[in-house]
């Protein structure tokens with residue numbers, strides 16, 4: 001709304017952003033490629049600050065770079081040390097309403113101590129003790145679980161119990177109710193991946209609590225989701241509409257293993273299939289669309305033959321990798337690492 005009296009009262013100077021709160025805007029005068037630093041320019045910048053305005057010419061290199069420069073850094077976490085810390089948390093920290101999950105996130109050293117593995121991805125070790133229940137909730141953040149070892153936990157997704165076993169990949173779209181229960185006498189740890197930093201940056205997070213107890217402690221070997229959607233190339237006609245996130249709540253290790261194995265066998269027979277020499281790779285896909293499993297997260301499984309070397313790749317999307325089995329040499333930027341089972345590393 002136009003308020004001519006404001007100008008008159010301030011003799012042509014803009015009103016401060018708030019009479020009591022100092023402006024957080026700070027504009028630096030930079031000689032290079034900027035107007036000459038004169039007292040008049042300093043006064044103009046000072047008035048921009050008071051008016052909560054920022055001129056593009058002082059910000060364009062940061063806001064519109066010629067190419068991305070991530071604040072995140074390449075970093076490696078050893079599974080053995082993550083697991084030891086998770087076990088200690090198991091002894092000290094209860095699981096229940098409020099904290100919701102005994103999940104310990106990877107904090108990228110370039111991201112100021114936030115629990116963010118990359119600017120868009122969360123990755124955490126979750127640990128559930130025998131008999132424990134992680135209570136039901138839902139949120140707009142998309143999620144997946146990946147099981148590096150152990151079994152005995154069932155995740156309930158909208159009341160459908162899904163068994164978690166080594167090598168299984170369990171995507172779960174935002175806003176589905178979910179909880180976990182450990183039906184065994186041993187603890188279980190797994191990797192949680194979510195788009196928490198992305199949702200945080202876009203301020204699109206919603207969260208609701210469900211009941212503290214799980215609806216059922218049933219432990220079926222196969223979930224209803226697998227029975228409906230887990231048949232390759234077969235989509236149920238009753239539900240044959242495209243949905244943006246996968247309706248299949250688990251991708252079993254046996255199938256992933258067979259798909260990777262078949263690619264390498266095809267290579268042995270001089271047929272196409274592998275991504276490159278000695279390098280098999282599959283992408284988890286949404287059976288209703290053929291696209292990625294989740295709108296904000298792509299998930300893949302790669303297998304390298306002994307002594308195989310991949311091409312160097314450069315990508316804009318950030319990623320978190322976990323070693324499922326074996327040992328290898330990894331180079332991310334200038335960082336060379338020897339990695340083994342369970343180790344996690346970030347490619348910014």
Ligand SMILES: [Fe+2]
Pocket residue numbers: 137138139143178
């Ligand atoms: Fe959750």
